[in-house]
Amino acid sequence: MTTRVISGKTVQVNEEGFLLSPDEWTEEIAVEIAKEEGIPELTPEHWKVIEWCRQNAVNGRSPTLRQITAGTGISTKEMFALFPKGPAKKVAHIAGLGKPEGCV
Amino acid sequence: MTDETRKMAFICSKGTLDMAYPALVMGWAALGNGIDVTIFFTFWGLDIIRKSRQDHLEIAPVGNTSMKMSMMGIHADNVGIPNAVGVLPGMTALATKLMKDKMKALGVPPVSEYLQMLVDGGAKLYACKLSVDMMGLKKEDFVDGVIDIVTAADFIDMTEGAQIIFI
Numbered sequence: 001m002t003t004r005v006i007s008g009k010t011v012q013v014n015e016e017g018f019l020l021s022p023d024e025w026t027e028e029i030a031v032e033i034a035k036e037e038g039i040p041e042l043t044p045e046h047w048k049v050i051e052w053c054r055q056n057a058v059n060g061r062s063p064t065l066r067q068i069t070a071g072t073g074i075s076t077k078e079m080f081a082l083f084p085k086g087p088a089k090k091v092a093h094i095a096g097l098g099k100p101e102g103c104v
Numbered sequence: 105m106t107d108e109t110r111k112m113a114f115i116c117s118k119g120t121l122d123m124a125y126p127a128l129v130m131g132w133a134a135l136g137n138g139i140d141v142t143i144f145f146t147f148w149g150l151d152i153i154r155k156s157r158q159d160h161l162e163i164a165p166v167g168n169t170s171m172k173m174s175m176m177g178i179h180a181d182n183v184g185i186p187n188a189v190g191v192l193p194g195m196t197a198l199a200t201k202l203m204k205d206k207m208k209a210l211g212v213p214p215v216s217e218y219l220q221m222l223v224d225g226g227a228k229l230y231a232c233k234l235s236v237d238m239m240g241l242k243k244e245d246f247v248d249g250v251i252d253i254v255t256a257a258d259f260i261d262m263t264e265g266a267q268i269i270f271i
Contacts, residue, residue: 085138088136
């Protein structure tokens with residue numbers, strides 16, 4: 001377990017850089033991690049997904065992509081456009097949650 | 105991790121229900137990890153992309169030494185389904201239904217829906233020319249996500265540097 005400073009706040013992260021405690025997350029941290037993930041600006045659509053995932057996390061783990069598309073009404077295609085190259089994992093990282101568990 | 109995107113290519117050669125899912129599950133997992141995915145359908149694997157066939161794939165209990173009575177809800181460890189029982193009319197349909205029910209209970213989508221998820225996620229699908237010709241099929245027989253009918257040599261060219269998984 002290590003700590004790092006994101007947007008002026010010290011948080012605990014795992015070896016992949018995922019926040020260990022969702023409570024330490026702030027919107028500023030999300031913006032900063034999104035930039036690191038190659039998303040320069042978070043649009044209202046991005047925030048809709050991030051917020052939905054935070055509300056529907058189980059034991060600090062983010063929902064799977066299929067759960068996200070079913071729950072938000074945002075299509076798989078749109079998800080890959082919003083969060084290219086591994087949407088569910090990227091949302092989890094940006095939303096301060098653990099990686100999703102499950103094969104679908 | 106290098107800057108170059110990791111690539112994976114799956115070759116689907118089987119058309120039974122149990123052999124359709126490995127590429128779908130692993131391909132979906134790969135897309136979820138930002139990996140470039142290509143799937144080549146050959147021989148019986150073409151059933152996975154055929155409009156008329158993809159949601160009618162089956163699993164037969166005959167000659168399947170891994171399918172035990174426990175799948176039928178009878179808990180008897182290593183007791184298999186006798187081949188003599190497996191040949192009875194309706195047994196393949198029954199085994200197929202049981203497997204589909206189990207998949208559904210786990211939230212696994214049917215083949216057509218799962219494949220569409222992969223296409224929406226950017227997976228590239230190709231049909232094998234030799235198999236297509238052998239079975240007398242046409243591009244219209246396949247789902248929209250299939251990009252083209254290509255030769256084995258084309259497939260080898262387009263998957264340079266990819267990790268190839270034969271199913």
